[in-house]
Amino acid sequence: MITLEGINRIFQVGDQQVHALDDISLTIQPGEYLSLMGPSGSGKSTLLNILGLLDKPTSGRYLLEGREVTSLSDDEQASVRGEKIGFVFQFFHLVPRMSAFENVELPLVLAGMAPSVRRERVHVILEQLGLMDRAHHRPDQLSGGQRQRIAIARATIMKPSLLLADEPTGNLDSRSGTDVVEVLEQLNAGGITLVVVTHDGQVGKRAGRRLRMVDGAIVKDERG
Amino acid sequence: MITLEGINRIFQVGDQQVHALDDISLTIQPGEYLSLMGPSGSGKSTLLNILGLLDKPTSGRYLLEGREVTSLSDDEQASVRGEKIGFVFQFFHLVPRMSAFENVELPLVLAGMAPSVRRERVHVILEQLGLMDRAHHRPDQLSGGQRQRIAIARATIMKPSLLLADEPTGNLDSRSGTDVVEVLEQLNAGGITLVVVTHDGQVGKRAGRRLRMVDGAIVKDERG
Ligand SMILES: Nc1ncnc2c1ncn2[C@@H]1O[C@H](COP(=O)(O)OP(=O)(O)OP(=O)(O)O)[C@@H](O)[C@H]1O
Ligand SMILES: Nc1ncnc2c1ncn2[C@@H]1O[C@H](COP(=O)(O)OP(=O)(O)OP(=O)(O)O)[C@@H](O)[C@H]1O
Ligand SMILES: [Mg+2]
Numbered sequence: 096m097i098t099l100e101g102i103n104r105i106f107q108v109g110d111q112q113v114h115a116l117d118d119i120s121l122t123i124q125p126g127e128y129l130s131l132m133g134p135s136g137s138g139k140s141t142l143l144n145i146l147g148l149l150d151k152p153t154s155g156r157y158l159l160e161g162r163e164v165t166s167l168s169d170d171e172q173a174s175v176r177g178e179k180i181g182f183v184f185q186f187f188h189l190v191p192r193m194s195a196f197e198n199v200e201l202p203l204v205l206a207g208m209a210p211s212v213r214r215e216r217v218h219v220i221l222e223q224l225g226l227m228d229r230a231h232h233r234p235d236q237l238s239g240g241q242r243q244r245i246a247i248a249r250a251t252i253m254k255p256s257l258l259l260a261d262e263p264t265g266n267l268d269s270r271s272g273t274d275v276v277e278v279l280e281q282l283n284a285g286g287i288t289l290v291v292v293t294h295d296g297q298v299g300k301r302a303g304r305r306l307r308m309v310d311g312a313i314v315k316d317e318r319g
Numbered sequence: 320m321i322t323l324e325g326i327n328r329i330f331q332v333g334d335q336q337v338h339a340l341d342d343i344s345l346t347i348q349p350g351e352y353l354s355l356m357g358p359s360g361s362g363k364s365t366l367l368n369i370l371g372l373l374d375k376p377t378s379g380r381y382l383l384e385g386r387e388v389t390s391l392s393d394d395e396q397a398s399v400r401g402e403k404i405g406f407v408f409q410f411f412h413l414v415p416r417m418s419a420f421e422n423v424e425l426p427l428v429l430a431g432m433a434p435s436v437r438r439e440r441v442h443v444i445l446e447q448l449g450l451m452d453r454a455h456h457r458p459d460q461l462s463g464g465q466r467q468r469i470a471i472a473r474a475t476i477m478k479p480s481l482l483l484a485d486e487p488t489g490n491l492d493s494r495s496g497t498d499v500v501e502v503l504e505q506l507n508a509g510g511i512t513l514v515v516v517t518h519d520g521q522v523g524k525r526a527g528r529r530l531r532m533v534d535g536a537i538v539k540d541e542r543g
């Protein structure tokens with residue numbers, strides 16, 4: 096489903112270079128469930144952004160479902176992203192002027208789904224994440240963990256074939272965190288390829304395959 | 320040092336009311352070290368914002384070092400805040416156009432400290448938090464955990480008499496998280512009153528006094 100070959104990502108800051116991803120090669124099968132852990136600054140979000148077509152590598156190749164996506168135009172990348180990829184951002188990126196409900200509904204609106212069908216699907220996910228009574232709040236009227244769960248609802252509502260979650264439980268108590276992980280795992284059980292970046296060892300060890308990154312490289316890749 | 324009496328905070332959202340803080344009374348002695356835990360949405364950030372003079376209660380009284388601060392004007396509140404309170408925000412609120420170094424230095428600039436003295440103090444805290452090699456990056460050029468640590472450096476650099484930290488380790492691996500907690504505890508050992516909101520039980524149990532909130536009320540308050 097995913098092949099990364101010799102992926103490097105170098106950031107330029109003034110006259111300094113940051114080698115955020117260092118010659119990463121990785122293959123992910125359809126339907127796999129991976130966790131990715133590692134120290135702050137080790138390159139986890141950068142790797143996820145490359146996988147999610149939110150960023151381009153400095154060198155190397157990325158094949159998504161057999162198609163070389165590294166060389167696509169921005170519009171083509173956006174189109175592949177919209178169809179196939181759900182992304183839970185480390186800092187959510189909710190639309191400030193829309194309600195929680197509208198934020199979650201947005202991908203379905205963009206996909207041209209009928210209003211009554213959309214409403215039903217939004218209700219289901221808000222119910223699962225305990226957010227129904229906050230549906231009409233805007234993001235600034237929500238707690239940190241409520242915003243995090245809205246971001247998760249939005250990323251998952253289209254049942255994308257690839258779901259990338261960057262620290263989805265970082266602002267959640269253990270009970271809400273477990274609810275979230277169960278929602279993600281349900282989707283994976285339905286066939287969605289799932290990559291979860293986390294600092295929480297309890298979350299990380301639930302994955303079928305566990306990666307560890309240090310200084311831009313994958314230093315550990317274990318299954319079972 | 321702090322007395323809260325019958326504090327309520329009610330938010331209005333359309334025609335719905337959210338009773339975020341429900342009749343809270345609390346006394347905190349100078350130099351105490353408290354943790355505050357509880358489910359997502361239970362009112363922890365709201366309570367911290369009241370303590371930090373970033374928000375006013377709907378009813379009730381707040382005495383800070385014997386002075387009734389609930390009825391101060393916005394300017395007076397800002398002045399007390401600047402002098403006495405350091406706040407680590409759940410979502411950092413760094414200045415986007417300033418470097419990490421400048422963000423941390425800002426409170427010292429506002430306090431009129433000389434440049435060479437400022438530079439020295441910023442170096443010390445950046446060193447302690449492992450951020451010296453990211454000093455010239457802007458917030459958008461930092462990882463999530465690096466931003467979190469910059470927010471902590473900024474909040475603590477003036478050695479305020481009251482330090483409020485809202486989920487200071489939520490985006491950190493366990494090693495960086497421990498570094499951060501040790502920095503906060505060092506300040507407390509030096510006499511600073513410290514309140515830490517956290518979802519991490521390992522962090523919460525280190526405090527001398529541990530509070531638990533549910534649905535806007537303090538349901539547990541234990542010491543030792
Ligand atoms: N836009 C950028 N410009 C320059 N450097 C960057 C940029 N984005 C990230 N970096 C640097 O690249 C490295 C990897 O960042 P990344 O955000 O991938 O880390 P991370 O593993 O997600 O960390 P965390 O656990 O703290 O979220 C960091 O050292 C960071 O400072
Ligand atoms: N500006 C606001 N307007 C309306 N409701 C709000 C506002 N801010 C917070 N709330 C509501 O008040 C309640 C308490 O929010 P608060 O941010 O204090 O929770 P929290 O305990 O910090 O949660 P978390 O652990 O998720 O950060 C939540 O249910 C939230 O939806
Ligand atoms: Mg990150």
Ligand SMILES: [Mg+2]
Nearest residue numbers: 238239364409
């Ligand atoms: Mg909060």
